[in-house]
Amino acid sequence: MTAVIEIAGLRKTFRGLLDGRKIALDGFDMVVHAGQVHGFLGPNGSGKTTTLRALLGLVRADGGSMTILGTPSRRFADVAHRVGAIVESPTFFKNFSGRHTLRLLARAGGVPLENVEEALAMVGLVHRAEDPVGGYSLGMKQRLAVASALLKRPELLILDEPANGLDPAGLHEMRRLLRAVATDGVTVLISSHLLSEVEQICDSVTIISRGRRVAHGPVTEVLAGHDRGEYFIRAGALDLARTRLEAEGFNVRPVDGGLIASGVTDPAHISETLGREGIWLAELTPLGPDLETVYLDLTATRPRPGRLSEVDRVDEHASVPEPIEIEAAP
Amino acid sequence: MNLILAEMSRLLSRRFAQLMILLLIVTFILTVLVVLGKSKQPTEDMWIVARSAAASAAREQQQDYNACLNNPTRPTASCESLKPRAVPEEYLYGVFTFAHEIKNLIYFLTAFLALFGFLVAASSIGSELHSGSVVNLLLWRPNRTAVLGAKLGVALGFVAVVSVVFTLVYIGTFYGLAAWVGWVGHTEDRGFWIDLILVCMRGITLALVLSAIGFAIATIGRHTAAALGSLIGYIIVWELGARLIVETLNVDNSNTSRDQWFLASHVIAWMSGRDGYSLTTFADATMTLAVIVAALTALAFISFRRRDIT
Numbered sequence: 001m002t003a004v005i006e007i008a009g010l011r012k013t014f015r016g017l018l019d020g021r022k023i024a025l026d027g028f029d030m031v032v033h034a035g036q037v038h039g040f041l042g043p044n045g046s047g048k049t050t051t052l053r054a055l056l057g058l059v060r061a062d063g064g065s066m067t068i069l070g071t072p073s074r075r076f077a078d079v080a081h082r083v084g085a086i087v088e089s090p091t092f093f094k095n096f097s098g099r100h101t102l103r104l105l106a107r108a109g110g111v112p113l114e115n116v117e118e119a120l121a122m123v124g125l126v127h128r129a130e131d132p133v134g135g136y137s138l139g140m141k142q143r144l145a146v147a148s149a150l151l152k153r154p155e156l157l158i159l160d161e162p163a164n165g166l167d168p169a170g171l172h173e174m175r176r177l178l179r180a181v182a183t184d185g186v187t188v189l190i191s192s193h194l195l196s197e198v199e200q201i202c203d204s205v206t207i208i209s210r211g212r213r214v215a216h217g218p219v220t221e222v223l224a225g226h227d228r229g230e231y232f233i234r235a236g237a238l239d240l241a242r243t244r245l246e247a248e249g250f251n252v253r254p255v256d257g258g259l260i261a262s263g264v265t266d267p268a269h270i271s272e273t274l275g276r277e278g279i280w281l282a283e284l285t286p287l288g289p290d291l292e293t294v295y296l297d298l299t300a301t302r303p304r305p306g307r308l309s310e311v312d313r314v315d316e317h318a319s320v321p322e323p324i325e326i327e328a329a330p
Numbered sequence: 331m332n333l334i335l336a337e338m339s340r341l342l343s344r345r346f347a348q349l350m351i352l353l354l355i356v357t358f359i360l361t362v363l364v365v366l367g368k369s370k371q372p373t374e375d376m377w378i379v380a381r382s383a384a385a386s387a388a389r390e391q392q393q394d395y396n397a398c399l400n401n402p403t404r405p406t407a408s409c410e411s412l413k414p415r416a417v418p419e420e421y422l423y424g425v426f427t428f429a430h431e432i433k434n435l436i437y438f439l440t441a442f443l444a445l446f447g448f449l450v451a452a453s454s455i456g457s458e459l460h461s462g463s464v465v466n467l468l469l470w471r472p473n474r475t476a477v478l479g480a481k482l483g484v485a486l487g488f489v490a491v492v493s494v495v496f497t498l499v500y501i502g503t504f505y506g507l508a509a510w511v512g513w514v515g516h517t518e519d520r521g522f523w524i525d526l527i528l529v530c531m532r533g534i535t536l537a538l539v540l541s542a543i544g545f546a547i548a549t550i551g552r553h554t555a556a557a558l559g560s561l562i563g564y565i566i567v568w569e570l571g572a573r574l575i576v577e578t579l580n581v582d583n584s585n586t587s588r589d590q591w592f593l594a595s596h597v598i599a600w601m602s603g604r605d606g607y608s609l610t611t612f613a614d615a616t617m618t619l620a621v622i623v624a625a626l627t628a629l630a631f632i633s634f635r636r637r638d639i640t
Binding site for chain 2: 014053056057058059060076077080083085086087088090091092093095096100103104105107108109110148152
């Protein structure tokens with residue numbers, strides 16, 4: 001499978017006169033293959049946007065290598081016409097209409113003006129295209145931003161938080177849109193905090209924390225790598241069931257309305273153990289990890305009771321697992 | 331070419347630029363109304379009074395000029411501004427005389443055009459850098475030098491067109507007003523129109539110089555306010571504060587070299603078009619303004635090319 005984006009050992013330190021040094025990227029790696037919808041996850045301040053800015057030539061990296069569509073990113077100008085991108089929430093002039101905004105960009109980029117109407121239709125802004133952008137809701141501005149990225153009919157679409165401000169219907173539309181462009185062969189790199197969205201639409205994922213990659217690979221495999229073999233058990237005589245299961249070597253903890261057994265490799269063993277004691281199962285449900293659980297564990301940002309989390313701060317006391325190295329299937 | 335067309339469209343669509351044009355028009359209309367309200371065609375009695383007053387003034391000026399020439403401590407060149415110049419139309423009170431007053435009006439227009447250019451050019455890049463919308467443009471046209479060059483070129487072109495149009499309208503309107511409610515004056519004098527055209531060209535050039543400076547400072551400071559703040563700060567701290575201190579402490583006995591420290595002196599020398607109106611020479615003023623524009627523009631391009639766009 002062809003790599004559309006390859007980043008290796010990317011380093012970037014911001015130096016300010018007043019706020020000193022801040023390491024944004026500390027040897028970050030990422031590979032995005034052609035035709036994928038690739039999720040890029042990480043807490044605020046973890047280096048996601050800096051990575052995208054470096055990739056797109058907006059920020060000068062201190063070290064590492066980056067290629068985009070097979071071209072070193074320092075020559076991004078050579079492939080810019082094949083890449084549609086939005087970085088953070090783009091700012092548009094408030095008194096310009098949505099259509100005028102896109103026409104200006106199309107003109108600057110030498111793109112046919114017909115593409116403007118097509119992009120407006122794709123994001124559902126045709127009927128509000130003549131309104132000033134200042135009157136747009138956050139979700140509409142986001143749609144306009146995505147439209148600006150689609151104007152070039154790109155081979156690679158890079159979207160930084162495209163779901164910001166979208167209502168549920170907008171999220172649904174965005175998911176449909178991204179799937180549609182991916183079906184047309186466009187590779188999509190999407191950075192987002194909406195983990196359920198990423199889980200639904202992405203083929204593969206890279207998770208970044210403190211400027212370094214902590215997990216990457218196909219979504220299913222990243223999730224499988226964090227599968228603790230947990231099952232929810234609902235049955236009569238829960239105390240007895242717990243005792244018997246523990247005697248069989250299961251790690252069991254009580255929860256509301258049942259038990260959770262972890263480290264289970266064969267669920268039939270649970271059924272068999274309880275059946276021998278005349279305890280009949282009412283429910284035996286596998287508790288596979290979702291992306292949110294994996295993300296919170298890997299980035300050490302899981303909220304802790306009685307403590308308020310800080311932006312750009314990870315839990316120093318939490319144990320951060322070793323990076324998971326799962327390569328995408330060829 | 332596409333980039334330049336897009337930038338032109340963007341600049342013309344900007345509310346700030348439109349507002350500044352409106353401000354220029356309002357100022358122009360107010361000036362016209364003031365002239366219309368105060369001026370009347372001269373009567374024969376007014377001419378008699380004016381000729382008498384001019385003759386009296388010319389005698390006094392001649393005495394001052396002679397005294398200057400006879401003063402061994404003053405260089406002869408510095409007496410140039412004291413040469414007798416009194417003419418009757420100066421003493422036609424309540425009469426707008428085109429030939430006599432148009433230059434002062436052009437100086438007034440130049441000041442407005444310079445401020446207009448400074449603000450519009452600074453805003454054309456400053457607001458985009460501050461808001462982050464330049465990121466969007468760079469994703470489409472990643473060549474930073476071309477993007478900044480297009481923005482600077484379009485801003486200067488816009489200021490040049492506005493300046494030329496306003497100058498022509500200004501001269502045409504006041505010529506018509508003078509013919510209607512005042513006196514045109516000796517416009518047939520040899521060199522009058524050439525002199526006026528040169529003043530206008532220097533005024534338009536000054537507006538472009540200030541535009542380039544505003545653009546460069548806004549680029550370096552990443553904000554329109556950086557340019558405006560620098561301008562206000564410079565005027566208060568240096569042109570007013572430092573000049574006062576230098577003159578009070580008499581830091582340097584040579585007025586010529588002291589004057590060269592201040593940009594306002596160079597601007598006056600530049601606009602006068604000849605030596606003698608300011609203690610700075612026209613050649614010095616030209617060189618100083620050119621060096622400042624070149625240095626700031628180069629710094630702006632280097633800064634824009636190298637910096638992280640965040």
